[in-house]
Amino acid sequence: MSIPDGGSTDVRVVDELTDHQLDDLVGLYRSTWWASDRTVDDARAVVGASDLVVGLIEVASDRLVAFCRVLTDRHVIAVILDVIVHPDRRGAGLGGRLMDEILGRPELARVGSIELVCQPDLLDFYRRFGFTDQVGSSLLMRLTIDPRLSG
Numbered sequence: 001m002s003i004p005d006g007g008s009t010d011v012r013v014v015d016e017l018t019d020h021q022l023d024d025l026v027g028l029y030r031s032t033w034w035a036s037d038r039t040v041d042d043a044r045a046v047v048g049a050s051d052l053v054v055g056l057i058e059v060a061s062d063r064l065v066a067f068c069r070v071l072t073d074r075h076v077i078a079v080i081l082d083v084i085v086h087p088d089r090r091g092a093g094l095g096g097r098l099m100d101e102i103l104g105r106p107e108l109a110r111v112g113s114i115e116l117v118c119q120p121d122l123l124d125f126y127r128r129f130g131f132t133d134q135v136g137s138s139l140l141m142r143l144t145i146d147p148r149l150s151g
């Protein structure tokens with residue numbers, strides 16, 4: 001479904017992906033350090049099992065140029081994952097647009113805590129949306145088979 005777009009950019013917002021857009025998502029994943037090997041089957045599974053998805057579609061080319069997704073119980077917690085802007089379109093506000101779209105979703109309006117994991121260089125990017133790295137004495141722990149996510 002396309003969502004009415006109140007923004008002034010050359011993109012439209014979607015909350016689900018077509019097969020063509022899943023192919024585009026594989027391209028976005030290739031540009032990342034943590035998901036570069038995901039296939040279209042992985043992308044379909046990941047998108048299908050996510051609770052919320054935001055895609056930004058470049059109107060002129062009809063290609064997916066930005067994406068993120070959320071896992072949430074819609075009450076206590078939500079985790080934002082796979083925040084990605086196409087390398088050609090970075091630094092022009094689409095990342096901010098993506099975050100505004102996801103944080104504005106009504107499904108997250110009453111969620112107690114919205115969380116994400118990021119590299120140190122992105123702290124300032126996420127701070128502008130209200131996120132903090134002041135999390136008391138909490139530490140991230142992880143049980144993973146993915147060597148990119150440990151060490």
Ligand SMILES: CC(C)(COP(=O)(O)OP(=O)(O)OC[C@H]1O[C@@H](n2cnc3c(N)ncnc32)[C@H](O)[C@@H]1OP(=O)(O)O)[C@@H](O)C(=O)NCCC(=O)NCCS
Nearest residue numbers: 083084085089090091092093094095096117118121122125
């Ligand atoms: C992070 C990302 C989504 C930001 O998207 P974007 O469209 O470039 O973001 P915007 O144009 O809205 O905002 C850019 C701002 O974020 C900062 N920023 C973005 N990526 C950054 C990075 N890797 N390191 C440091 N600062 C970064 C820029 O300095 C810029 O700040 P400024 O406006 O003060 O100059 C995009 O760079 C991306 O896809 N990166 C690769 C995937 C990734 O690492 N995703 C984050 C997973 S936690």
